[in-house]
Amino acid sequence: MDGTSPNKLKVAYLGPMASYSHQAALACFDNEEYLLEAQSQIKDAFAAVQAANGSDFAVVPFENSTYGTVVFTLDQFVDQESKYPDLLVCGELYLPVHHCLVGHASKRRSANLSQEHVWDDDNQMQANCNPKRSSTLMKGLQHVSMIYSHPAAFGQCEQFLSLYLKGVRKQEVSSTSRAAEMVAEEGPGSRSAAISSSLAADIHGLQLLAESIQDQDDNSTRFFVLKNGKSNPRGLAPSPRQPSNTNGDKWKTLVSFTLPQQPSGTLAEVLQIFKNHGLNLTSINSRPSLEHTWHYVFLIEVQGRRDEADGGAMNQALKELDTKTKGWKWLGSWRDRSPT
Amino acid sequence: MDGTSPNKLKVAYLGPMASYSHQAALACFDNEEYLLEAQSQIKDAFAAVQAANGSDFAVVPFENSTYGTVVFTLDQFVDQESKYPDLLVCGELYLPVHHCLVGHASKRRSANLSQEHVWDDDNQMQANCNPKRSSTLMKGLQHVSMIYSHPAAFGQCEQFLSLYLKGVRKQEVSSTSRAAEMVAEEGPGSRSAAISSSLAADIHGLQLLAESIQDQDDNSTRFFVLKNGKSNPRGLAPSPRQPSNTNGDKWKTLVSFTLPQQPSGTLAEVLQIFKNHGLNLTSINSRPSLEHTWHYVFLIEVQGRRDEADGGAMNQALKELDTKTKGWKWLGSWRDRSPT
Incomplete structure (x- = not known):
């Protein structure tokens, strides 16, 4: 962060520093031009964008390819208490997620290695327990007696954990990233390890005990970039600085709605x-509306763009929602960055 | 459990004893006629029903009215590794869930009561911080320095926790129920408390510090009853023993399917x-299929019944799925017990 540049646009991200949201934010927002600010919870990132004189953008995780939707983010979009009336999605980013086991290497080689798991510090072992994944053990793990991580990361590394x-x-x-920080705080004698990014290991001075330990080699997380639609109605997230082949000429739109009780x-x-209207549905989620028991808010993503300037297909479709829903809300349109 | 009655039908439930799943199982399956067996994880309950000579039924939570779907249960239905080919839903049960804060009462009245939260052991205080909820404080909470519970229960009691x-x-x-057990194990001097049912407090000899602390007064959880469709193709869950007004003359059907990649x-x-076919969709959920990145399995519930004996609307609709899906699976039909 740079307190000497008050004119920089501000970007809130789900922290702490070195989190995957931080990496996603850095992929879109150049540290030289934007002031990146860590938030401790997803709802704080939403609140920062809603607040007057708050953040210009926020970067929050929406779904992981292995673990599914991030319920905390969905619930902020459901926004049961109408805390974020002006919040809109204005971009998305797909970030490959390669988890590592990080910690303090054991001081001695254990005599208790099973034949199956032979490793050598000089000759990294490929552990192919799944055709979709190849982990690399860098160090012995026999001393590890406690693992810290986020529940989603545990869910993405189940096979590695049950094997080793x-x-x-x-x-x-x-x-x-907090998990890595806790292991670092315990000091060099600690028998704890964390599942985190290699960046978090670097920042907290930890060693990589195993790399790429996620169940799926192509594990990735999709992030949304948020803005305040009232103060910045036409703003879009900058393009990722290292774009891959994407559908960037297409658009996606997020809409929430509720249905009548019958x-x-x-x-x-x-x-x-x-x-x-020829608009393709790309995702659907539902959450309790809390208006009545067993009543839901649906969140759908549809290919296409709402544009006030024209009467295009999306604008026409949204108008028709009045006739079939109890209520609905447009939650933004942005360039489709899904990998092709 | 009763080892002297080997001929009793066996019912697996998500334990430990005194869990909400145990209460749901007891509401359908009489302890005198059935042998109720606790399982430590949701997947163990599924596996028990799939196994030869395993359980005849299992009771697992599917969704909570405040907190939403139970992802662990959804993922067992997705069944990516085809571990449960014969598993079918054969019943459902809606159980009101009233959480309590349970623990050891403080030995002394604290001098540090704020005016807002005055309480008296003889005159229970109603804490109305939300029109949908009225909690009852039974004891002082000033001594509580740690709370154990399941993540879903924390999510259902956010308002109480942030207020008190x-x-x-x-x-x-x-x-x-494990949370209550842990508090009991710490003994009478412990400053820990658990969010659990009052039944768990009874079983573990704990006191009720506060009752009905969930955010929504009408908080309830829907459970599924599972069976093995191969060994018991026409079996249905017994009716709940204290039926409320329900749609019991109607039926529901669970189906999973995947879509082609385009x-x-x-x-x-x-x-x-x-x-x-005139069949109403009552719920939809999606989970990563893990076949390809960003490819999903959809799980839908539809009003109606698959019945091999007739060519009814559901049977016809299911046949048509072949033309529009990549693959689909019927996961059971059962009597609708949703409250009317």
Whole structure:
């Protein structure tokens, strides 16, 4: 952060420093031009963008390819208490997520190596327990008696953990980078390890005990970039600085809606509205609305763009939602960055 | 459990004893007629029903009205490794969930009561911080310095915790009943408390520090009853012993499906199939399929029944899924017990 540059645009991200959200923010927002500010919770990142004189943008995780949707982020979009009336998605970013086991290497080689798991500090071992994944063990793990990480990271590394660290105690903490920080705080004699990024290991002075330990080699997380639609109605997230092949000439739109209490098939009818206008549905999620028991808010993503300047297909489809929903909210349109 | 009655049908439930799943199991399956067996994880309950000579039924949580779907249960239905080919839902149960704060009462009245939170052991205080909820404080909470519970229970009691126990450390554990057990193990001098059912407090000899602390008064959890469709193709869960007004003459069906990689609007088309047959969609969830990155399995519930004996609307609709999906699986039909 740079307190000497008050004119920089501010970008909130889910911290602490070295989190995957931080890496996603750095991929879009140049540290030289933007002031990146860590937030301790997803809801704080939403609140920072809503606040007058708050952040100009925020970067939050939306879904992981192995673990699924981030429920905390969905619930901020549901926004049951209307805390974020002006918040809109204005960009997305797909970040490959390669988890590492990080910690303090054991001082001595254990005499207790099983034949199956032979390793050597000089000759890294490929542990191919799944055709979709190849982990690399860098150090012995026999001394590890406790693992810290975020619940989602535990969920993404189940095969590695059951193969190499079966029965070792797990402690869930608020983020993978906080997990690395805790191991660093325990000092060199600690028998704890963390599942985190290699960046977090670098920052906290930890060693890589194993690399690429996620169940799926192509594990990745999709992040949304948020803005305040009232103070910055036409703003879009900058393009990622290292773009891969993407659908960037296409657009996506996020919409939430609720149905009347007697649905009579209206979810199918709402989705059919978009289809009738040639707009493809790319994701659907539901969360409790808390208006009534067993009543839901649906969040859908549809290919296409709402543009006030024209009367295009999306604008027409959204107008028709009035007839089939109890209520609906446009939550932003942005360039599709999904890998092709 | 009763080892003297080997002929009793066996019912697996997500334990430990006194869990909400145990209460749900007891509501359907009489302890005199059935042998109820605790399982330590949701996947163990699924495996028990799949196994030859395993359990005849299992009771697992599917969704909570405040906190949403139970992802661990969804992922067992997705069944990426085809571990449960014969598993079918054969019943459902809606259980009101009233959480309590349970622990050891403080030995002395604290002198540090704020005016806002005055309480008296003889005159219970109603804490109305939300029109949908009224908690009852039974004891002082000033001594509580640590709270154990399941993550879902923390999520269902956020308002109570932020009002009365702001800043108190929280430790996530595998179930609410395990949380109560841990507090009991710490003994009478412990400053820990658990969020659990009052039944768990009874069983573990703990006191109720506060009752009905969930954010929503009508908080409830929906459980599924599972069976093995191969060994018990026509079996249905017994009716709950204290039935409320329900839609019990109607049926529901659970189906999972995946879409081709180039969806071209086919999710809307799949849902339209059911609508065309007059079958109402009541829930939709999606999870990563893990076949390809950003490819999903959809799980839908539809009103209606698959019945091999007739060619009814559901049977016809399911046949049409072949034309629009990459693959699909019928996961059971059961009597609708949703509250009317």
